[in-house]
Amino acid sequence: MPTMTLSIPPDIYRRMKKHPEIKWSEVARRAIAEYIMELENSRIEMSMGEFREILGKETVGDIESIPNEAYDGYHKKTRDLEWERTKRNSTTQTS
Template identity: 55%
Template sequence: MPNITLSIPPGVYEKMKKHKEVKWSEVARKAIIEYLEKLEEGELEVSSEELLEELGEDFVKDLESIPDEKFEEYYKKAREAEWKRLKSFMTRTY
């Protein structure tokens, strides 16, 4: 199973340390699965602003620190990858 790293505010971490009986990775895993299910069922529409707020200030600062040239490069790569994905999907379904 792949691993991910989460950043949380120090105050939340201190509270989590007080509850060593809780398997926090399981709590996070279940929350992510539930969130994905809601997204896939169309129950959850998230605006860019809401998503950035949920991801936190550190993420926003990291995002803002990306130079425009790098952002443009990443965007072009993502656009090309999405085009290839759609093209292969369209080829398979017709």
Template identity: 50%
Template sequence: MPNITLSIPPEIYEKMKKHKEVRWSEVARKAIIEYLEKLEEGELEIPSEELLKMLGEDFVKDLGSIPDEKFEEYYEKAREAEWKRLKSFTTQMY
């Protein structure tokens, strides 16, 4: 199973240390699974500003360094891939 690293504020970490009986990785795993299920079911929409905050400052800086032409190129590729995925999905249903 792959591992991920989470950053949390020091005050939260101190509180977590007081509860050694809790398997924090399991808590995080379940929260991530539930969040993904809500996203996939369309129950949860993340505003762009919130998503950028979640991705972090380094990501935003990297994003700002990409030329507009590349954005357009990536957008077209993503649209084409999504169209192929939806077409494939629709075909499989019938």
């Protein structure tokens, strides 16, 4: 089985250490598997042209005018919010 290394914030790591009875690698494996299933079940595939058509020319122009630095910030915020949503919705726990 392939090995994956995860970076965990110090606060979460300390909290994890309070629960040595939990197999954290199993929690991570299940969370990743559930997340992939959710992605695969909800993903709608379309071409970039179709996506631009749905958005409309005005929206595409607005998006293209966003500076890269702002985009990077939005991307990080979105990723963090998605991670929080995933953690809230996850009921995975192993003992």
